[in-house]
Amino acid sequence: MMNYIIRRLLYTIPILIGITLITFFFFNVVGGDPVSIMLGKHANAQMIADMRHEMGFDRPLIWQYFDFLKQIVTFDFGRSYASKQLISKMILDGAPVSLCYTLPAFVIAMLISISLSLLVAFWRGGWFDKITVIICVAGLSVPSLAYILFGQYWFAYKWGMFPISGFQPGFPEMISYIALPVIITVVLSIGGELRFYRTVMLDEIHQDYIRTARSKGLSERVVMFKHVLKNAMIPIITNVVIEIPFLVTGSILLENFFGIPGLGNQIVEAINTSDFPVIKAQTIIFSLLYCVFNLLTDILYSLVDPRVSLK
Amino acid sequence: MSSAPVEIEKLPKGNSLTKDAWRRLRRDKFAMFCLSIVLGYALVAVLTRLGLVAGTWSEQVGKSYSPPSAGSWHLWFGTDIFGRSVILKTIYGAYVSMTVGLLASLIAVPVGVVLGAAAGYYGGKIDDIITWLYTTISNIDPTLFILSLAFVLGKGMNSMCIALGSSAWVGICRLIRGEFLKHKEREYVQAAKSLGASDARRIFIHILPNVSHLVIINFSFLFISAIKTEVILSYLGLGVQGIPSWGTMIDEAKLELARGVWWQLAAATLAMFVVVLSLNIVGDALRDALDPKLK
Numbered sequence: 001m002m003n004y005i006i007r008r009l010l011y012t013i014p015i016l017i018g019i020t021l022i023t024f025f026f027f028n029v030v031g032g033d034p035v036s037i038m039l040g041k042h043a044n045a046q047m048i049a050d051m052r053h054e055m056g057f058d059r060p061l062i063w064q065y066f067d068f069l070k071q072i073v074t075f076d077f078g079r080s081y082a083s084k085q086l087i088s089k090m091i092l093d094g095a096p097v098s099l100c101y102t103l104p105a106f107v108i109a110m111l112i113s114i115s116l117s118l119l120v121a122f123w124r125g126g127w128f129d130k131i132t133v134i135i136c137v138a139g140l141s142v143p144s145l146a147y148i149l150f151g152q153y154w155f156a157y158k159w160g161m162f163p164i165s166g167f168q169p170g171f172p173e174m175i176s177y178i179a180l181p182v183i184i185t186v187v188l189s190i191g192g193e194l195r196f197y198r199t200v201m202l203d204e205i206h207q208d209y210i211r212t213a214r215s216k217g218l219s220e221r222v223v224m225f226k227h228v229l230k231n232a233m234i235p236i237i238t239n240v241v242i243e244i245p246f247l248v249t250g251s252i253l254l255e256n257f258f259g260i261p262g263l264g265n266q267i268v269e270a271i272n273t274s275d276f277p278v279i280k281a282q283t284i285i286f287s288l289l290y291c292v293f294n295l296l297t298d299i300l301y302s303l304v305d306p307r308v309s310l311k
Numbered sequence: 312m313s314s315a316p317v318e319i320e321k322l323p324k325g326n327s328l329t330k331d332a333w334r335r336l337r338r339d340k341f342a343m344f345c346l347s348i349v350l351g352y353a354l355v356a357v358l359t360r361l362g363l364v365a366g367t368w369s370e371q372v373g374k375s376y377s378p379p380s381a382g383s384w385h386l387w388f389g390t391d392i393f394g395r396s397v398i399l400k401t402i403y404g405a406y407v408s409m410t411v412g413l414l415a416s417l418i419a420v421p422v423g424v425v426l427g428a429a430a431g432y433y434g435g436k437i438d439d440i441i442t443w444l445y446t447t448i449s450n451i452d453p454t455l456f457i458l459s460l461a462f463v464l465g466k467g468m469n470s471m472c473i474a475l476g477s478s479a480w481v482g483i484c485r486l487i488r489g490e491f492l493k494h495k496e497r498e499y500v501q502a503a504k505s506l507g508a509s510d511a512r513r514i515f516i517h518i519l520p521n522v523s524h525l526v527i528i529n530f531s532f533l534f535i536s537a538i539k540t541e542v543i544l545s546y547l548g549l550g551v552q553g554i555p556s557w558g559t560m561i562d563e564a565k566l567e568l569a570r571g572v573w574w575q576l577a578a579a580t581l582a583m584f585v586v587v588l589s590l591n592i593v594g595d596a597l598r599d600a601l602d603p604k605l606k
Contacts, residue, residue, distance in 0.1 A: 014443055014447075015443070015446055015447050015450055018443060018444070018446075018447030018450075019447055019450060019451060021447075022447060022448065022451065023451075023459075026459050026460055026463050027459070027463060030460070030463045030464065031462075031463035137588065137591050137592070138584075138588060140587075140591065141583075141584050141587040141588035141591055142580065142583075142584050143539065143542050143557075143561065143579075143580060143583050143584070143587075144539075145542055145543075145546060145561045146561070146576065146580040146583075146584075149561070149564060149565065149568060149576055150576075152568075153568045153569075153573075157568070157569065245452070246452070249452070249455075252454070252458075252543070252547075253543065253546065257565075267455075267458070268547060271458070271462055271547050271548065271549065272547075272548065279458075279459055279462060280459075282455070283451075283455050283456075283459045286452055286455055287450060287451040287452065287455065287456075290450055290451065290452050291450040294450055
């Protein structure tokens with residue numbers, strides 16, 4: 001198993017390099033000259049030349065790439081063009097804000113969908129199972145923006161149950177602001193999660209060891225909780241770990257609608273103001289984070305399931 | 312005189328995979344109904360493209376923000392801020408969404424199939440490079456990948472399709488590669504090899520028809536992600552410019568809702584919901600019908 005982990009670690013290196021290359025390719029090659037986009041139409045040649053020099057765009061591509069690698073290693077991405085803030089500080093400030101609502105929403109959605117998936121697996125093929133699947137597919141087909149807009153309109157605007165938008169740090173003050181975003185996130189994610197966990201549970205239920213458990217006279221309840229759930233923990237854990245990077249980035253649309261100053265909102269503002277450095281920094285940081293969590297998932301998987309091996 | 316050739320012609324023909332699948336799909340009445348809805352959307356998109364419907368979406372048909380009314384069908388979903396028919400805008404939006412889905416597929420499917428087939432069939436260095444490329448891309452969060460690529464390419468339909476296509480080929484490539492790895496060792500491919508079939512013949516004539524059902528299944532899910540991505544990108548101002556789409560309609564609804572104008576949001580949401588749900592059900596039914604393992 002150590003062998004597998006070491007090989008998996010080594011395998012991550014070319015992928016990490018690939019991610020830096022693709023991001024660099026997007027922003028420094030495909031993106032052409034961001035300077036003229038950022039300065040707008042009224043910039044004169046001198047201003048453009050100055051800024052190009054300041055951002056290092058007048059250097060050969062290979063040096064620009066090394067500059068980029070240096071930025072990643074030192075976690076120093078310079079300053080935002082719109083707000084002039086340090087980008088690394090913006091990211092460190094934004095991530096906890098996103099976590100404020102994504103983390104509770106994630107835990108609630110997970111508990112609900114795992115419990116429901118056990119029930120669905122228990123009554124598989126029956127009307128409860130069928131209705132749940134139909135609701136999940138229908139729910140997944142509604143655009144996420146519609147949930148956000150209608151939720152905000154009815155719960156916050158019409159019925160005044162929650163503030164329409166805004167955010168306040170600190171524990172008790174925060175609750176009223178994050179309540180509606182949490183509810184909407186739970187509704188948004190539960191369809192997909194429940195479908196996933198249902199497949200996981202149904203996969204387990206058809207295994208031989210379950211038949212053995214039943215045939216030695218165990219009650220269906222014991223079979224479900226002690227056998228099915230325990231063995232389904234492997235895909236559940238890996239699914240949980242791979243979600244963590246998404247919790248940090250938050251939801252782009254939700255944060256924008258509710259005025260939550262998390263990372264998702266920063267991306268929207270950066271796009272609106274053509275803030276190249278911010279978008280580039282966020283892209284590379286979260287791609288690397290995602291990659292690392294992919295690695296962690298695979299390693300975890302090999303720890304709990306000894307059958308896994310790298311070809 | 313022998314009558315043998317005539318009798319050979321009379322032998323019953325075996326069912327092909329496609330024919331078999333079609334038979335199974337037709338048994339699923341609800342899926343067939345959903346398929347006809349999807350085809351209806353496609354037809355509307357083609358007619359819009361030809362200028363036969365919704366060509367007049369930009370004309371004023373009523374007062375600004377008039378609510379839905381039963382009279383002329385142009386007013387069934389009311390009007391927008393400029394008094395334009397919401398229903399015509401929704402129809403035009405269907406055309407935009409279908410086009411994005413189609414163009415993105417036209418990029419993703421050929422790239423995914425060719426690279427996947429090459430990686431799975433040839434193995435070795437080619438496989439290493441292609442696997443490295445798609446693993447790298449699948450390690451980047453798809454939303455951020457599409458967003459940054461659409462951002463650097465500039466606003467508009469083309470960059471949206473390129474961004475989506477560049478991200479979507481990965482899934483197809485992985486699937487096709489896995490199937491080619493399995494199939495190239497099968498007897499029928501070995502038999503073709505011993506009969507002297509070239510690499511290209513074995514790839515395209517022998518293996519590809521046996522794995523192409525995966526592409527068809529993937530197609531419906533590709534369309535779903537195209538429709539959803541269009542909405543998000545249009546909301547962020549990176550989508551289509553100057554023409555209506557479901558994304559821009561929902562974006563406009565953001566400001567309208569506070570004034571009690573809900574019909575533009577409702578029309579776009581309903582149009583999206585119906586087609587995405589149908590695509591979901593058709594996709595599932597296609598998988599059941601085409602996947603011989605489940606038979």
